[in-house]
Amino acid sequence: MRQVLRLIGSRYGAALVLVLVIAAVIGFGRLLGGARPTAGGYEPGQGPPAGTSTEVTTSPEPDDGDIGTTGSPLPPSTSAGAAPASAVALQFTRAWLHHTGVSATEWHAGLAKYATKALQEKLSGADPAGVPASRTTGDPSIVGQESSYVDVSIPLDAGTLSLRLVVTDGRWLVDGVDWERT
Amino acid sequence: MRARGRIRLLVALVVTLSLVCCAGSAVAFFLGGLSNSVNSAAFGAGCGGKTVEVNINLPPVAALGPQQMHNAAIIVSVGQQQNVPPRGWVVAIATALQESALINLGDLGSRNDHDSLGLFQQRPSQGWGTPQQIMDPAYSSKKFYEHLVKVSNWLTRPLTDVAQAVQRSAYPDAYAKHEGRATQIVNALTNGAARSVGSVITSKCAQPGDIAASGWTAPVVAEIVSGFRTPERPTHNGVDLGAARGTPIRAAAGGIVTLVRCQATTASGAWYGCGQDGSPSILGCGWYVEITHADHVMTRYCHQQIQPRVTVGQRVAAGDIIGIVGTTGNSSGPHLHFEVHLNGDRSFAGAVDPVPYMRDKGAPLGVKA
Numbered sequence: 001m002r003q004v005l006r007l008i009g010s011r012y013g014a015a016l017v018l019v020l021v022i023a024a025v026i027g028f029g030r031l032l033g034g035a036r037p038t039a040g041g042y043e044p045g046q047g048p049p050a051g052t053s054t055e056v057t058t059s060p061e062p063d064d065g066d067i068g069t070t071g072s073p074l075p076p077s078t079s080a081g082a083a084p085a086s087a088v089a090l091q092f093t094r095a096w097l098h099h100t101g102v103s104a105t106e107w108h109a110g111l112a113k114y115a116t117k118a119l120q121e122k123l124s125g126a127d128p129a130g131v132p133a134s135r136t137t138g139d140p141s142i143v144g145q146e147s148s149y150v151d152v153s154i155p156l157d158a159g160t161l162s163l164r165l166v167v168t169d170g171r172w173l174v175d176g177v178d179w180e181r182t
Numbered sequence: 183m184r185a186r187g188r189i190r191l192l193v194a195l196v197v198t199l200s201l202v203c204c205a206g207s208a209v210a211f212f213l214g215g216l217s218n219s220v221n222s223a224a225f226g227a228g229c230g231g232k233t234v235e236v237n238i239n240l241p242p243v244a245a246l247g248p249q250q251m252h253n254a255a256i257i258v259s260v261g262q263q264q265n266v267p268p269r270g271w272v273v274a275i276a277t278a279l280q281e282s283a284l285i286n287l288g289d290l291g292s293r294n295d296h297d298s299l300g301l302f303q304q305r306p307s308q309g310w311g312t313p314q315q316i317m318d319p320a321y322s323s324k325k326f327y328e329h330l331v332k333v334s335n336w337l338t339r340p341l342t343d344v345a346q347a348v349q350r351s352a353y354p355d356a357y358a359k360h361e362g363r364a365t366q367i368v369n370a371l372t373n374g375a376a377r378s379v380g381s382v383i384t385s386k387c388a389q390p391g392d393i394a395a396s397g398w399t400a401p402v403v404a405e406i407v408s409g410f411r412t413p414e415r416p417t418h419n420g421v422d423l424g425a426a427r428g429t430p431i432r433a434a435a436g437g438i439v440t441l442v443r444c445q446a447t448t449a450s451g452a453w454y455g456c457g458q459d460g461s462p463s464i465l466g467c468g469w470y471v472e473i474t475h476a477d478h479v480m481t482r483y484c485h486q487q488i489q490p491r492v493t494v495g496q497r498v499a500a501g502d503i504i505g506i507v508g509t510t511g512n513s514s515g516p517h518l519h520f521e522v523h524l525n526g527d528r529s530f531a532g533a534v535d536p537v538p539y540m541r542d543k544g545a546p547l548g549v550k551a
Contacts, residue, residue, distance in 0.1 A: 064512040064519050065419045065484060066467045066528070067445065096352065122346055122354035127308070129296035131352045144526075149438075149495055164355070166495055179353035181283075 079170030086140045088114055088172040089152035089163045093136060096161070096177075099128035116168055116175045123177075132179065133158040149175070158182060229544065230268060230375025230385035230395075234259040243370040244363045250284035253301055253319050258371050260323035266330070268368065268395035269337050269380035273357075274326055276364035277345045278302055280356050286319055302326050302349070337381045340436035340499055341397060341476070358436075358476040365396040365543070377544025387544070394544030398435045399500050401483060402507065402518050406548050410535040419533040420482065420521035421547060427487060427516035429507040433473055433498040434481045434520075434545065441472035442490050446511045456510040460485070467519065468511025471504050478526035484519035485510050520547075 095110035107128035112120050133156035144151035149166045164176035236259050240251040261271040278284050281303040297305050300322040304310035315321045333347040345357035365376040379388045380395040388394035390403040404425035411418055444456035445466035456469045467484035474480050487508025509516045522539050523532035540547050
């Protein structure tokens with residue numbers, strides 16, 4: 001008995017007791033708490049909610065989603081005198097179609113005037129020989145408009161070219177090129 | 183002194199024995215909540231593991247004819263033989279859908295003014311092989327995968343960027359629109375490989391938080407605390423995920439951010455704002471984001487704590503952090519209200535139940551069971 005007491009009094013004993021106490025506290029907490037960890041990530045300092053379920057709503061509002069007050073999106077602001085999106089789309093399309101009798105360098109330079117840097121990079125290495133059409137067969141039409149971009153569709157002899165234009169430095173530039181064969 | 187020695191021996195013995203015999207279970211006991219296994223039955227569908235047989239009659243999917251199905255089977259089969267992770271099969275099928283509609287195209291004569299051939303429209307003049315080789319679907323698939331796996335970060339980048347890095351086409355964004363159909367085809371051929379973790383070769387069901395081979399992932403890993411259009415909330419057009427305040431919200435798939443704004447008014451229509459927590463008496467989504475994905479699919483993420491960290495027009499990849507969970511707008515406590523809309527329809531009519539939609543993409547909502 002005295003040996004046990006002496007053990008507890010020693011450094012080792014004290015350490016052992018502390019370990020046991022910590023283990024008991026954590027273990028007990030987990031047994032009681034039902035241990036339902038959430039996906040972590042709340043900001044330190046803000047503190048975890050005491051069991052997320054108490055803080056999370058389960059009813060009573062009918063719809064906590066969008067209430068549909070959008071209206072039509074505002075067109076992005078271009079500088080005064082900037083060409084409209086459909087005109088830029090048509091110029092890009094003409095440069096894109098102009099793929100025979102030009103070098104790859106010339107073809108890329110022609111597109112670069114109407115393309116964002118991101119699109120120019122994605123087109124790097126593209127061969128003008130791979131352009132699958134040769135002429136337009138109708139006018140460009142705006143098929144989708146969001147507050148930051150427009151989608152323009154241009155009918156070509158072998159399919160439909162769809163361009164996404166964004167405003168960069170006050171003017172419309174083509175940022176995306178999609179192609180669908182007919 | 184002898185007593186001191188015995189004590190040391192005793193302590194050493196206790197420590198050693200407990201490490202040897204009980205450390206595992208002790209760790210499991212203390213950390214068990216963090217490493218629970220998954221109840222895959224809860225997610226229903228398969229996650230791959232089926233080796234594609236090419237020479238059988240394949241049930242047609244995604245409106246493909248028998249010849250197209252056969253070619254799709256060859257593409258996936260070659261990917262399996264080359265140990266390319268399933269995400270690569272989805273990229274390959276989507277690329278072939280764009281380039282050839284999965285029809286092994288020979289020279290189109292006057293209709294093509296270059297020398298592209300086969301399922302992936304590869305060109306002999308650009309070093310892809312002889313015309314005879316390229317017209318062999320197994321060969322052309324193999325060449326496609328050889329280039330694909332050299333593309334930097336191909337497993338996580340948007341499908342169309344990765345496909346374009348291989349194809350070097352004049353239409354870099356054209357591959358995106360085929361991602362959904364390619365996922366369907368791969369799932370049909372492999373019993374759900376596009377629902378497995380995108381980056382691993384062995385088939386393993388994607389868990390909440392993983393990015394599946396389909397290119398989709400859960401926006402947060404949290405319990406579903408309120409479902410889609412329940413009897414109590416028939417106009418609840420999404421699901422509420424009970425994540426804690428501050429939890430990062432991730433883009434469910436690659437796409438372009440098409441809306442970022444605060445929507446919070448009082449019942450009388452007066453502006454309330456998102457600089458403070460909302461409440462059930464406030465109307466609107468709070469701080470929210472909409473992302474438009476391939477196939478005219480839109481996802482919406484409501485009640486964010488602070489102004490989202492993305493801007494309109496920004497391109498995001500699956501898993502990118504777009505903001506953090508909060509309780510702005512019409513909300514009684516921190517959670518993520520998550521919606522999925524089809525056909526580019528942002529309204530009530532376009533919304534579908536995110537639970538089966540995400541499960542089918544291999545990106546189940548909820549927590550590990």
